[in-house]
Amino acid sequence: MSFTYDERIDGALPAVDREAFIAQLTSLSPTMEVLHEREDLRPYECDGLSAYRTVPLCVVLPQTVDEVAAVLRLAASRGVPVVARGAGTGLSGGALPLEKGILLVMAKFNRILEIDADAGTARVQPGVRNLAISLAAAPHGLYYAPDPSSQIACSIGGNVAENAGGVHCLKYGLTVHNILRVEIVTIDGERLTLGAESLDSPGFDLLALFTGSEGLLGVVVEVTVKLLPKPQSTKMLMASFDDVEAAGNAVGQIIGAGIIPGGLEMMDSLAIRAAEDFIHAGYPVDAAAILLCELDGAAGDVDEDMESVSTLLSHAGATRILIARDETERLRLWAGRKNAFPAVGRISPDYYCIDGTIPRRELPRVLNGITAFSAEHGLRVANVFHAGDGNLHPLILFDANRPGELERTEALAARILELCVAVGGSITGEHGVGREKINQMCVQFSNDEIEFFHAVKAAFDPARLLNPGKNIPTLHRCAEFGGMHVHHGKLPFPELERF
Numbered sequence: 001m002s003f004t005y006d007e008r009i010d011g012a013l014p015a016v017d018r019e020a021f022i023a024q025l026t027s028l029s030p031t032m033e034v035l036h037e038r039e040d041l042r043p044y045e046c047d048g049l050s051a052y053r054t055v056p057l058c059v060v061l062p063q064t065v066d067e068v069a070a071v072l073r074l075a076a077s078r079g080v081p082v083v084a085r086g087a088g089t090g091l092s093g094g095a096l097p098l099e100k101g102i103l104l105v106m107a108k109f110n111r112i113l114e115i116d117a118d119a120g121t122a123r124v125q126p127g128v129r130n131l132a133i134s135l136a137a138a139p140h141g142l143y144y145a146p147d148p149s150s151q152i153a154c155s156i157g158g159n160v161a162e163n164a165g166g167v168h169c170l171k172y173g174l175t176v177h178n179i180l181r182v183e184i185v186t187i188d189g190e191r192l193t194l195g196a197e198s199l200d201s202p203g204f205d206l207l208a209l210f211t212g213s214e215g216l217l218g219v220v221v222e223v224t225v226k227l228l229p230k231p232q233s234t235k236m237l238m239a240s241f242d243d244v245e246a247a248g249n250a251v252g253q254i255i256g257a258g259i260i261p262g263g264l265e266m267m268d269s270l271a272i273r274a275a276e277d278f279i280h281a282g283y284p285v286d287a288a289a290i291l292l293c294e295l296d297g298a299a300g301d302v303d304e305d306m307e308s309v310s311t312l313l314s315h316a317g318a319t320r321i322l323i324a325r326d327e328t329e330r331l332r333l334w335a336g337r338k339n340a341f342p343a344v345g346r347i348s349p350d351y352y353c354i355d356g357t358i359p360r361r362e363l364p365r366v367l368n369g370i371t372a373f374s375a376e377h378g379l380r381v382a383n384v385f386h387a388g389d390g391n392l393h394p395l396i397l398f399d400a401n402r403p404g405e406l407e408r409t410e411a412l413a414a415r416i417l418e419l420c421v422a423v424g425g426s427i428t429g430e431h432g433v434g435r436e437k438i439n440q441m442c443v444q445f446s447n448d449e450i451e452f453f454h455a456v457k458a459a460f461d462p463a464r465l466l467n468p469g470k471n472i473p474t475l476h477r478c479a480e481f482g483g484m485h486v487h488h489g490k491l492p493f494p495e496l497e498r499f
């Protein structure tokens with residue numbers, strides 16, 4: 001089966017005397033939990049990409065920065081790799097453990113240390129849940145803008161490591177645009193501060209470099225995030241279409257008209273029906289696609305823009321436009337979208353979520369391509385995605401128990417990602433590369449570029465002990481994977497003419 005862990009990475013690591021090493025770890029601190037019995041390790045064998053599973057050597061749950069530093073120092077001295085984990089909701093296998101490595105679980109770092117309402121910032125530990133920050137800031141009329149659909153569970157440390165996005169990132173930016181400062185511990189146990197409380201900080205922008213580095217450069221132990229004032233007015237509409245291409249075109253037209261919605265999401269018919277069956281959000285089950293468009297800001301501006309967007313959508317072919325009458329209806333419409341992944345999980349034994357980004361103008365062409373590929377591979381695909389950002393999330397429905405279906409799914413996913421690269425897009429928008437898309441990195445980047453990534457990694461972690469085998473492929477792997485080359489950001493892709 002092709003979804004097993006790459007033995008070339010784990011197999012190449014030196015084996016330590018397990019019992020002695022665990023005894024050493026346990027002796028580092030009386031308050032630090034070290035799990036090593038097989039039944040205690042099982043719950044940690046995968047993240048949200050459950051097709052990949054590996055039981056780690058041990059799981060360590062530190063509670064203080066000193067404990068994190070001590071674990072990393074010991075690991076470095078013994079050549080034992082370390083994989084950091086937040087809440088384990090990642091969808092690219094980033095927190096997949098190593099058989100010969102420590103899984104460093106940051107769940108006990110779950111305190112909000114300070115909310116400075118005047119400065120509009122919050123200082124939090126990395127295990128704090130994304131949604132918990134906005135809940136804590138709400139009494140001050142503030143909130144934290146990036147809102148992954150997993151925000152009820154995912155941790156801010158994981159968000160930093162993945163540069164997470166969400167429904168409202170079109171207007172307010174990704175994690176990287178909403179954090180000011182992180183404290184990290186390096187593999188040598190050194191504590192570093194990246195960024196500053198102010199908007200600019202001297203020196204290279206290491207905070208931006210670190211954000212999205214998937215646990216390869218250091219372990220986040222504290223984050224300072226920006227908080228925004230809650231908008232004066234928020235309104236939302238749902239537009240139904242009987243043609244996916246028309247809905248895709250409408251997305252570009254809204255933004256082309258100079259209106260930046262707080263959120264602009266699209267769902268196709270399979271996703272609409274699954275979400276409606278599950279959440280009863282009031283979605284039109286006979287529509288080919290819906291657009292969910294939220295506008296926020298000063299009340300007068302929102303009303304004016306709402307009218308412009310409604311007119312524009314009607315001209316673009318919307319068959320029905322529903323404006324949420326009140327907060328309850330607005331939240332219900334969002335609930336359908338935010339629960340779309342689990343909703344799809346109810347209609348298929350397994351689903352595989354892809355995360356590719358494309359220029360918005362290419363939406364209709366790429367959606368047509370996905371439909372064609374889906375038919376050719378004999379697998380259903382539900383589309384639910386951040387349309388305004390051009391960030392696609394095709395969900396491939398499959399049954400892992402059927403022989404060959406997982407491999408067909410993998411092949412279809414690769415083809416879709418390569419189509420994204422071919423139109424000038426990228427193999428990830430927000431879920432990261434992790435273990436999952438490591439081969440597609442060879443499609444996206446040239447060997448020279450990949451060597452630069454290795455050099456950056458080596459500057460932080462010369463012995464490559466932090467999350468090895470994720471995110472950056474070896475050149476050997478790329479050579480084995482095949483010699484596809486990207487020209488000026490675009491991949492030669494003869495099939496493009498078809499769509």
Ligand SMILES: Cc1cc2nc3c(=O)[nH]c(=O)nc-3n(C[C@H](O)[C@H](O)[C@H](O)COP(=O)(O)OP(=O)(O)OC[C@H]3O[C@@H](n4cnc5c(N)ncnc54)[C@H](O)[C@@H]3O)c2cc1C
Nearest residue numbers: 086087088089090094148149155157158161165215220430
């Ligand atoms: C239903 C569902 C919906 C989702 N929707 C979205 C969405 O809308 N937008 C989006 O961006 N993502 C989404 N995701 C993916 C996932 O929630 C995000 O990637 C999230 O940022 C992962 O956070 P986590 O705490 O679960 O991290 P984990 O899965 O535990 O880890 C993710 C990566 O971060 C590293 N890491 C974790 N903590 C630390 C730390 N303290 N220091 C250094 N490295 C660390 C890990 O090594 C790993 O590489 C969704 C997932 C699910 C299951």
